Amino acid sequence: MFVDEATWQFIYEHLQEDVRQLALQKNKYKDIDFDFALRQIQGRQKTRDKLPLLASIPRFVFPPSLALEQCSSEITAKYKRIIINDILCRDTACRVSTENDTDKSSRNIACRVSTEIDPDKSSRNTACRVSTENDPDKSSRNTACRVSTENDTDKSSRNTACRVSIENDPDKSSRNTACRVSTGNHRIMADLTGGFGIDTLFLSNLFETCHYVEPQRQLCDILSHNLKLLQFEHVQIHQTTMEDFIQDMEPVDFLYLDPSRRNAQGSRVVSLEDCTPNIVQYKDILLQKARKVMLKLSPMLDIKRALAQLPETKEIYVLALNGECKELLLLLDVGVQKPLQYHAVNIWLEGNSMKELCFDFTDEEEQNAIPKFDSQVGQYLYEPNAAILKAGAFKSLATHFGLNKLHPHTHLYTSDSLIKEFPGRIFRVQNVYSYKDAKTALKTIQKANVAVRNFPQTADELKKSLKLADGGAVYVFGTTLDNGQKVIISCFKEKVKLS
Numbered sequence: 001m002f003v004d005e006a007t008w009q010f011i012y013e014h015l016q017e018d019v020r021q022l023a024l025q026k027n028k029y030k031d032i033d034f035d036f037a038l039r040q041i042q043g044r045q046k047t048r049d050k051l052p053l054l055a056s057i058p059r060f061v062f063p064p065s066l067a068l069e070q071c072s073s074e075i076t077a078k079y080k081r082i083i084i085n086d087i088l089c090r091d092t093a094c095r096v097s098t099e100n101d102t103d104k105s106s107r108n109i110a111c112r113v114s115t116e117i118d119p120d121k122s123s124r125n126t127a128c129r130v131s132t133e134n135d136p137d138k139s140s141r142n143t144a145c146r147v148s149t150e151n152d153t154d155k156s157s158r159n160t161a162c163r164v165s166i167e168n169d170p171d172k173s174s175r176n177t178a179c180r181v182s183t184g185n186h187r188i189m190a191d192l193t194g195g196f197g198i199d200t201l202f203l204s205n206l207f208e209t210c211h212y213v214e215p216q217r218q219l220c221d222i223l224s225h226n227l228k229l230l231q232f233e234h235v236q237i238h239q240t241t242m243e244d245f246i247q248d249m250e251p252v253d254f255l256y257l258d259p260s261r262r263n264a265q266g267s268r269v270v271s272l273e274d275c276t277p278n279i280v281q282y283k284d285i286l287l288q289k290a291r292k293v294m295l296k297l298s299p300m301l302d303i304k305r306a307l308a309q310l311p312e313t314k315e316i317y318v319l320a321l322n323g324e325c326k327e328l329l330l331l332l333d334v335g336v337q338k339p340l341q342y343h344a345v346n347i348w349l350e351g352n353s354m355k356e357l358c359f360d361f362t363d364e365e366e367q368n369a370i371p372k373f374d375s376q377v378g379q380y381l382y383e384p385n386a387a388i389l390k391a392g393a394f395k396s397l398a399t400h401f402g403l404n405k406l407h408p409h410t411h412l413y414t415s416d417s418l419i420k421e422f423p424g425r426i427f428r429v430q431n432v433y434s435y436k437d438a439k440t441a442l443k444t445i446q447k448a449n450v451a452v453r454n455f456p457q458t459a460d461e462l463k464k465s466l467k468l469a470d471g472g473a474v475y476v477f478g479t480t481l482d483n484g485q486k487v488i489i490s491c492f493k494e495k496v497k498l499s
Contacts, residue, residue, distance in 0.1 A: 007036060063222050083317060190210070190211035242282070251290065283332065405482075438466060448490075449475045455486065
């Protein structure tokens with residue numbers, strides 16, 4: 001891909017301008033590749049938040065908007081690299097290298113941090129998620145899930161941080177040593193639905209060789225340019241379809257697929273059989289070709305239906321970013337017989353560090369959990385985050401944290417003592433009213449944040465009936481208690497900071 005110097009100069013001189021207005025000036029700039037320039041300006045403007053690192057790299061090439069739409073964000077791609085590394089380590093019983101860990105204190109922890117977004121490298125030693133292999137009561141399983149970045153003064157483990165060396169690793173010295181895990185058994189992966197190649201760039205560093213498969217010539221050319229720019233020599237590009245490539249492909253260690261969620265008419269689709277490629281149709285040959293297969297699917301997908309279509313699923317990751325579900329990841333594996341494992345994960349940026357809060361549970365734990373129900377609202381009200389609600393951890397969440405559930409179909413919880421580690425929003429209850437009394441009692445409040453859970457009205461209808469405007473410090477929940485009573489709960493958000 002050749003782009004002349006004048007075109008690149010135009011791009012960087014007009015990065016902050018309105019693309020629509022620039023498009024009207026095409027006749028003024030006949031000496032440059034104007035269409036390419038507009039696409040690069042637009043791509044960088046659209047991805048400042050989604051792909052901040054890549055958008056900042058000079059001469060990194062962006063694709064048309066449709067490919068940008070479905071590509072992973074940098075932060076979710078980094079998180080996937082972390083969990084895939086954990087999966088591969090569990091599969092081969094490999095451990096974090098401890099040659100410099102004389103007291104072996106790190107043997108049971110898996111590095112769980114991305115440091116490209118941590119310029120001062122302050123979190124490289126302390127962003128470790130606690131392994132529960134030796135934690136029979138699982139007391140730390142769901143609470144040791146945040147990245148601590150305060151106590152790393154000696155930076156002794158700088159080489160143990162999972163990272164894609166895009167900026168500062170020209171010799172690719174860290175390519176095969178992410179998390180200092182030996183890649184002797186992690187040699188080859190294939191991204192069978194390459195697209196823009198964001199997941200290829202971030203996941204390939206766990207492997208000696210990565211195959212990128214994409215039928216569109218333009219996307220292949222773009223990745224080829226970007227690979228050379230980043231000095232990634234371990235990625236091989238195959239311009240073909242997954243359906244053709246998989247037939248003659250030699251077995252690999254790991255397969256990754258992100259099926260297109262657009263049909264031939266360009267409309268959005270969600271169900272597995274409507275995506276391209278059709279995973280249900282090709283799952284058998286995929287599992288013949290790899291020990292592990294990970295699928296990135298729409299967060300709108302019905303999980304129960306997906307499990308019925310893909311019974312080989314062994315783990316499900318519901319990945320939320322800043323409280324909004326972004327990805328549903330299914331891990332398929334025919335070689336392991338174990339209860340279905342769910343991971344409800346919320347990640348976010350705090351300063352330059354990526355943080356996570358994760359609740360893990362099995363299908364059996366959720367089915368067998370017997371929560372307590374309550375018709376009395378305690379001092380605190382708890383609302384699970386979006387990842388937990390999508391994963392369906394309704395009963396096991398209550399039993400794990402010792403909370404009472406308001407009703408079998410009301411996914412709100414209560415207690416008289418504060419549970420700081422709860423993965424979601426916590427509120428201090430002010431008052432509980434009957435629906436009739438609430439109209440009078442809340443007259444002094446002009447605005448509130450109104451929500452409903454298992455309630456006959458919508459949030460907008462309740463807000464209108466209570467004559468409340470949006471906003472303010474008060475939160476109002478319309479809900480149903482265990483005795484069937486419809487109530488209005490007014491509360492304030494509890495400020496809880498976990499380290």
